Amino acid sequence: EDQVTQSPEALRLQEGESSSLNCSYTVSGLRGLFWYRQDPGKGPEFLFTLYSAGEEKEKERLKATLTKKESFLHITAPKPEDSATYLCAVRDFNKFYFGSGTKLNVKP
Amino acid sequence: SAVISQKPSRDICQRGTSLTIQCQVDSQVTMMFWYRQQPGQSLTLIATANQGSEATYESGFVIDKFPISRPNLTFSTLTVSNMSPEDSSIYLCSASPIGDNEQFFGPGTRLTVL
Numbered sequence: 001e002d003q004v005t006q007s008p009e010a011l012r013l014q015e016g017e018s019s020s021l022n023c024s025y026t027v028s029g030l031r032g033l034f035w036y037r038q039d040p041g042k043g044p045e046f047l048f049t050l051y052s053a054g055e056e057k058e059k060e061r062l063k064a065t066l067t068k069k070e071s072f073l074h075i076t077a078p079k080p081e082d083s084a085t086y087l088c089a090v091r092d093f094n095k096f097y098f099g100s101g102t103k104l105n106v107k108p
Numbered sequence: 109s110a111v112i113s114q115k116p117s118r119d120i121c122q123r124g125t126s127l128t129i130q131c132q133v134d135s136q137v138t139m140m141f142w143y144r145q146q147p148g149q150s151l152t153l154i155a156t157a158n159q160g161s162e163a164t165y166e167s168g169f170v171i172d173k174f175p176i177s178r179p180n181l182t183f184s185t186l187t188v189s190n191m192s193p194e195d196s197s198i199y200l201c202s203a204s205p206i207g208d209n210e211q212f213f214g215p216g217t218r219l220t221v222l
Contacts (some may be wrong), residue, residue: 032209043200043213044151046109051209087150089211094139096211100150 003027006088006099013106016077021102023088024070033071035064036087038101044087078106110135110205112214120220121191128187129217131201136181141211142174143200151200157184181206191221 007022025033032051036044048057050066057064061082063074073086083106088099111134121127131140140157154174155163163176178184188195201214 034210036213041198041216041218043112043202043216046210046212049210091209091211096141096153098151 003092003097004088004090004099006086006102008102009100010103011105013075013078013104015079015106015108018074018076018078020075021073021086021088021104022070023073023099025088025090025097026069027090027092027097029093031091031093033066034089034091034096035062035071035073036089038085038087047086075104078104080106080108082106109208109210110137110203110212112201112203112212114199114201114214114217116217117215118218118220120222122222123192125191126187126189127191127219128185129199129201131184131186131203131214133182133203135205137203137205138181139204139211140178140184141202142176142184142186143202145198145200145216147198154186154199157186188219191219193221195219196221 005024032049035047038044048064053068055066061076065072085101085103087101090097113132115130142154143151145151153166154169155165157163157176157178159178175187198216198218200216202211204211
C-alpha cells in the first residue's frame with residue numbers, strides 16, 4: 001500500500017509559467033509532511049515541513065500548502081534554476097515514507 | 109538542522125569486494141538512515157541505524173549484505189559486501205536531529221561495481 005503518491009511524474013514549464021505539484025498521502029499518525037529538492041547526483045535538500053491542515057510555508061518562488069489528505073507545492077514564475085526533482089515525504093511515528101518525486105524542467 | 113558528510117563521495121569497485129561508506133553528522137541525532145537510489149528513481153530505505161544496537165532492516169535487505177554500525181550519536185557506517193554490478197547505485201545517509209521531526213541528507217556516495 002502506497003503511503004505517498006506524487007503527481008505529475010514530470011512537468012515541463014516555460015520560464016514564468018506558474019504551476020503546482022501534488023502530493024497525496026495516507027498515514028495514521030502524521031508527524032510532519034516534508035518537501036525536498038534534489039538535483040542530479042546530489043542528496044535531497046530540505047525545503048519545508050508542514051504539520052497541520054491549513055498550514056502554509058513560503059520560500060522565494062515556492063509555497064507549500066497542506067490539507068488533511070494532500071499537499072501542494074506551488075511554483076510562481078519559475079526560473080530555469082528551479083529545474084530539479086521535488087520529493088514529498090511524510091513521517092508516521094518513527095517511519096518516513098517518500099513519494100517517487102516530480103521532475104520539473106523549466107525552459108528559458 | 110544538521111550538516112551531514114559522507115565518505116567516499118564516489119568509488120569504482122570490482123565484483124566480489126566490499127566497500128564501507130562513512131556518515132558523519134555535525135550534531136547529535138536520534139535516528140540515522142541509509143537509502144539507496146538508482147538513477148532516475150526515488151529513494152529506497154535500506155535500514156535504520158540504531159545507536160548501540162543492531163540496525164533495523166527493510167524487506168529485501170539483510171545484515172550479511174549490508175552490515176551497519178552506529179557506535180555513537182553522530183556517526184554510522186554502511187558496508188556493501190560481496191558486491192555485484194547490481195549494487196551500482198547512489199547510497200545516501202540521512203539523520204533526524206534530536207527534537208526535530210525533519211530528516212536531513214548527506215551528499216551521497218556514487219558506487220559503480222565492475
